[in-house]
Amino acid sequence: MSTVGNSTNIFWHECGVGKIDRQKLLNQKGCVVWITGLSGAGKSTVACSLGRELHNRGKLTYVLDGDNVRHGLNKDLGFKAEDRAENIRRVGEVAKLFADAGLICIASLISPYRRDRDACRALMQDNNFIEVFMNTSLEVCEERDAKGLYKLARAGKIKGFTGIDDPYEPPLNCEIEIQQQNTENCPSPSAMAGQIASYLEEKGFLQEN
C-alpha cells in the first residue's frame, strides 16, 4: 500500500505475462527513441521514416508525435512552459508504457526543456531511452517554414514560439545528433532514419536476445 502523487492507498498489481515475454513474441526490445528539435527540424519526417524502415524489417513501432498527441490526450495543453512540461511528462509516461509493451516507441516533440527530457529518460531502465537531437539550424527551419508558423511568429502573431521568443535547450549528452546546418547539404530522411536504425541494431534492440 502506498501514496503516489495525489493517490493514496494504491497497490501495484503484477501480471503473469511480462515485458520479457512480450519481447520474445516480437523478437525485439522495447525502448523509447526520443526525437527533439525546433519546429521544422525534421522530427516528424525522420520519425515516420524510421517507423517505415523498422516496419519493413518486421519490427513493431509506434510514433507519438507532438502535433498529433495535442489533437487528443493533450488537447487541454497550450505552449506555456508548464503546459509544455506536462505535455512531455504525459508523452514520457505513455512512451514508457509502449516500451513496456515491447514496442519501439518513437516520440517526436520539440521538448525544448532539458529538465523535462531528462525526467522522461529517468522513467526508463538501463539504456532504453535514446535521445536524438535534430540539430537543424533556425535558418534552415525558418527557410522551410512548412506550416507558415515562423512567418506568423516573426510578425508577432504567435507569441512564445520556440526559437523566436521562447527557449530551446539543446541536449548535452544525447545518443544521436543529426546535423542540418544549411539547406544545401541536409541528409535525406531515409539516411537519417538509417543512422538511427543502425544504432538500434548495434545496441541489440532489433532482436530479443
Ligand SMILES: Nc1ncnc2c1ncn2[C@@H]1O[C@H](COP(=O)(O)OS(=O)(=O)O)[C@@H](OP(=O)(O)O)[C@H]1O
Ligand atoms: N508557440 C509554439 N511553439 C512551438 N510550436 C508551436 C507553437 N504553437 C504551435 N506550435 C505547433 O505545435 C507543434 C509542437 O508541439 P510539441 O508538442 O512538440 O511542443 S512541445 O514539445 O510541447 O514544446 C509544432 O509542430 P512541429 O513543427 O512539428 O514541431 C507547431 O506546429
Ligand SMILES: Nc1ncnc2c1ncn2[C@@H]1O[C@H](COP(=O)(O)OP(=O)(O)O)[C@@H](O)[C@H]1O
Ligand atoms: N532531410 C530533409 N531534407 C529536406 N527537407 C526535409 C528534411 N526533413 C524534413 N524536411 C522538410 O522540412 C519540413 C519540416 O519537417 P517536419 O518533419 O514536419 O519537421 P518537424 O516535425 O520537426 O516540425 C517538411 O516540409 C519536410 O518535408
